Amino acid sequence: MANDDTADFLNSLATKAMPKAKRARKAKLASPTNEQIPGTDPLLDGMNPEQAAAIQHINGPLCVLAGAGSGKTRVLIHRVAFLIRSGVPANRIAAFTFSKNAADEMKERGKRLGLDAEFRTWHSLALHILKEDHARWNPADPTSDDVSTWTVDDTNRAQYVLKDVLGYKGMEWKQADLGQVTSYIGYCKAQLWHHDTDAALAYATKCGLDPQLALEAYERYEQGLRKERLLTFDDFLVFAVRHLNQPGVAERWASKWDYILQDEAQDANPAQLAIAKLLAYGHKNYMVVGDPAQSIYKFRGSAPEFILRFQSDWCAKVVSMHRNYRCGSRIIDAANAVIRPSTQRLPTDITAEGGWEGVVTWSAPATLEDEGDEVAGAIQQHVSAGSEYRDTAVLYRLNAQSRGIEEALLAAKIPYVVVGGCSFYERKEVKDLLAYLRLLDGRAVKESLKRAINAPFRFLGTAYVEKAIACLNGGTTLEHATTAMMRACAMANVQQRQRSSVADLCRILELCVQLAKEGNRPDAILQRVLDCTQYEEWLKRDSGEESLENSHVANVKELVRVAGNFATIKELLDFVDGTIEAAKKNAEDSKGKDRVVLMSIHKSKGLEFKHVHFVGACEMIIPHPRAEDIDEERRLAYVAVTRARETLNITSPRAIATKLGLREVAPSRFVVEMGITAG
Numbered sequence: 001m002a003n004d005d006t007a008d009f010l011n012s013l014a015t016k017a018m019p020k021a022k023r024a025r026k027a028k029l030a031s032p033t034n035e036q037i038p039g040t041d042p043l044l045d046g047m048n049p050e051q052a053a054a055i056q057h058i059n060g061p062l063c064v065l066a067g068a069g070s071g072k073t074r075v076l077i078h079r080v081a082f083l084i085r086s087g088v089p090a091n092r093i094a095a096f097t098f099s100k101n102a103a104d105e106m107k108e109r110g111k112r113l114g115l116d117a118e119f120r121t122w123h124s125l126a127l128h129i130l131k132e133d134h135a136r137w138n139p140a141d142p143t144s145d146d147v148s149t150w151t152v153d154d155t156n157r158a159q160y161v162l163k164d165v166l167g168y169k170g171m172e173w174k175q176a177d178l179g180q181v182t183s184y185i186g187y188c189k190a191q192l193w194h195h196d197t198d199a200a201l202a203y204a205t206k207c208g209l210d211p212q213l214a215l216e217a218y219e220r221y222e223q224g225l226r227k228e229r230l231l232t233f234d235d236f237l238v239f240a241v242r243h244l245n246q247p248g249v250a251e252r253w254a255s256k257w258d259y260i261l262q263d264e265a266q267d268a269n270p271a272q273l274a275i276a277k278l279l280a281y282g283h284k285n286y287m288v289v290g291d292p293a294q295s296i297y298k299f300r301g302s303a304p305e306f307i308l309r310f311q312s313d314w315c316a317k318v319v320s321m322h323r324n325y326r327c328g329s330r331i332i333d334a335a336n337a338v339i340r341p342s343t344q345r346l347p348t349d350i351t352a353e354g355g356w357e358g359v360v361t362w363s364a365p366a367t368l369e370d371e372g373d374e375v376a377g378a379i380q381q382h383v384s385a386g387s388e389y390r391d392t393a394v395l396y397r398l399n400a401q402s403r404g405i406e407e408a409l410l411a412a413k414i415p416y417v418v419v420g421g422c423s424f425y426e427r428k429e430v431k432d433l434l435a436y437l438r439l440l441d442g443r444a445v446k447e448s449l450k451r452a453i454n455a456p457f458r459f460l461g462t463a464y465v466e467k468a469i470a471c472l473n474g475g476t477t478l479e480h481a482t483t484a485m486m487r488a489c490a491m492a493n494v495q496q497r498q499r500s501s502v503a504d505l506c507r508i509l510e511l512c513v514q515l516a517k518e519g520n521r522p523d524a525i526l527q528r529v530l531d532c533t534q535y536e537e538w539l540k541r542d543s544g545e546e547s548l549e550n551s552h553v554a555n556v557k558e559l560v561r562v563a564g565n566f567a568t569i570k571e572l573l574d575f576v577d578g579t580i581e582a583a584k585k586n587a588e589d590s591k592g593k594d595r596v597v598l599m600s601i602h603k604s605k606g607l608e609f610k611h612v613h614f615v616g617a618c619e620m621i622i623p624h625p626r627a628e629d630i631d632e633e634r635r636l637a638y639v640a641v642t643r644a645r646e647t648l649n650i651t652s653p654r655a656i657a658t659k660l661g662l663r664e665v666a667p668s669r670f671v672v673e674m675g676i677t678a679g
Helices: 004-016 020-030 049-056 072-085 100-112 122-132 158-166 178-190 198-206 211-228 233-244 249-254 270-280 305-314 329-339 368-384 399-411 428-441 445-452 462-472 478-489 496-517 522-533 535-542 552-563 569-589 630-641 669-674
Strands: 062-066 093-097 118-121 259-262 286-290 317-321 359-363 392-396 416-418 596-600 609-614 644-651 655-658 661-664
Touching (some): 049 072, 049 317, 062 305, 072 093, 072 100, 072 259, 072 286, 093 100, 093 122, 093 270, 100 118, 118 122, 122 270, 158 178, 158 211, 178 198, 178 211, 178 233, 178 270, 178 535, 198 211, 233 249, 233 270, 286 305, 329 359, 329 630, 329 644, 329 669, 359 669, 368 399, 368 609, 368 644, 392 399, 399 552, 399 569, 399 596, 428 445, 428 522, 428 535, 428 552, 445 462, 445 478, 462 478, 496 522, 522 535, 522 552, 552 655, 630 669
Parallel strands (some): 093 118, 093 259, 259 286, 359 644, 392 596, 392 609, 416 596, 609 644
Antiparallel strands (some): 655 661
C-alpha cells in the first residue's frame, strides 16, 4: 500500500461500498443496545438458513464454503458472539485470518458487537509465540542468544542478504533472477521444506532453476539471515512450527483456547495450517471459512485443495453459502460462467439475492490509450449520474497496465489513487531508462547521471560517482557529463574495471546521440540502450520479475511502447514530465478526498465497489503466458468480476506490448466464456 493516507482511504471503502439497505441492516446488528425482536434471535436477524446454521454450530469441526459476497466474515464474527452468549469465555476463542487488513476488519466488526475475543493474523500469532517462549527456544541455536535479540525484517533487508549470496560476494550465480530465487525460497518455506529436502530439490527443477544452485542459494541465504540475526515474515511461521513441535509446547499453547476460527482459509499456506492443526487438534473445535474459487495466492504457497479436503480430513460439518448479496444478477451470471469450468469451487453456482440486475458491458478498444479514454469517459458518466469517484475501481492483472489509465484520468482531471504501488513514471526501472534520455536531452544532467551511471550496476561505487559529479561542476549537457566521467577516471583510486565501464557507457551514449541525429524515434533509442546494456537481464538479477502481478520487465516494455508515440526525445520527455507533475498535483489535491481506486486484482480481494472496470482482459495478460496454473488465472478473473455491485465494464485492448514488440491479441478466453457481446 502506498502510504497511510491510502490505507485510511481504503478502510473507508468498507462502509462506503455497501448498498444503503445493507449498511442499515449491519448498523442495526452492530448496536450493543439493539432491542430483541419478539420470537427472534438478534444474532440471526437478517441471516439466511445457511448463515444461521454456521453461526449456531457449537462443537466440532466446521467448514463454511462461502461464495463471493455471501457474508462469510459477518458469519464468523456472529458465531464468535453466539459462542460467547452460549457460555464460552471470550478469552477461550481465537480467530485468525490471512492479512492485517482482514484482521483489523474482524476486530472492528467484533467491537461493534461488543466482543472481546482475539483476532489476529497467523504471522502475528507466530511472532507472539516466539517472543513469549524466547527463553525456552531459539530458532538458530538453542545454546546461543534467544530469539528476542533478532531483528524483525520489516524493511526487506533480507533481499540484500540474498543479493550478496547470488552476487560476486557469494556464489557469482550470474544468470540468477533475484525475483525467481526469492519466490522459490519463499514457497519452500511456506511448504516447510528445508534446503536439504527432496521436495525443495524437486520444486527447484519444476521452477526451471538449476537444482544444485537453488539449494546452495537457499542454504547460504539461511546462513546469511542467521549471521545478520534477521527474522523474516516467512520465518515467523517456520520457526513457530518448529517450536510448537517440541515436546509439550503445542499442548501448552493449545490449552489457551477452546475454539479456533479461521477466515480466508483458501489463502492459508501449509505453514499456517500446521500451526492451526497443532492448536486445534485436541478439541477439534476448528472452523474454517473461505471460497476455493477465490484462491489466488499459489505463489505464496496457498491452494484451494485444503478447504476442499477439510470435510474428509477433519470429519467436519459443511455449510455451503452460495447466496450473493453484493452483485447484480447479470454480474453473477458472468461470474458463474467464468468459474463454472473449474473443479475447485463451490458445489453449486452462486445465486444473486440483492434484487437488482446490474449492468455488464464489454468492448475491444484498439489500444491501451483508447482503453484509458473509454474508462475515463465511463467514470465521468457515473459521477454525472450521482456516484462518487470512490465508488469506482479499475482492476488490472499487471501493474504495468496502470500507465494508460493514469494518463487518461489525469487528462480528464479525475482524481485517483494507485493502491499497492506508485505511479507508472515513478517506478524504478522506468526512471532508470528515462535517465538515459534525459542525459541525451541535457535535462537534469546531475540527477540523471547519478541514476544512469549504475543502471545496470557497473561497479562504479559511491566514491567514483561523487568524483564524477564534482567534475561535472554544474554542467548541463551530455558532453559535460561524459567529460566529467572521463576526468574522474583519471583521479586516484579508480580501478581499471571502472575505467572500462565508463568507456562503455560513453560509447553507448555517443551511439544514442548518433541514432537521434539520424531521425530514430525514442523507442528505437531506448531499445538500443536495452540491447547494449543488457538492462533487462540485469534487472531480473537485481530486482527480479517479482510476480505475475508486478513485473518490472513489463514496465520496461510498456515504456518502450509509449516512446514509439513520439517523434523526438524532447517531445517524449516533455510529455513524461508534464504527466509526472500532473500526477503529483493529483495526489496532493486528492489526498484524503474522494477518488477513483486503481489496483491489481490481487489487491482487490475482499473489497467491493459500485462500479468496476476490469481492464486488459485479453490473451497474453489474463491468462498470463508465464502462469503455471490456468485455473488460478480463471479464479483471478472471477475475483475481478465479483468486486462489482452494479456495473461491470470489461475492456480487451486489441494490441499490447510484448517481448516481440506491439502484438495483436484476442479477448481473454474468460471473457469469451461469459458470452458478452460488444456494447
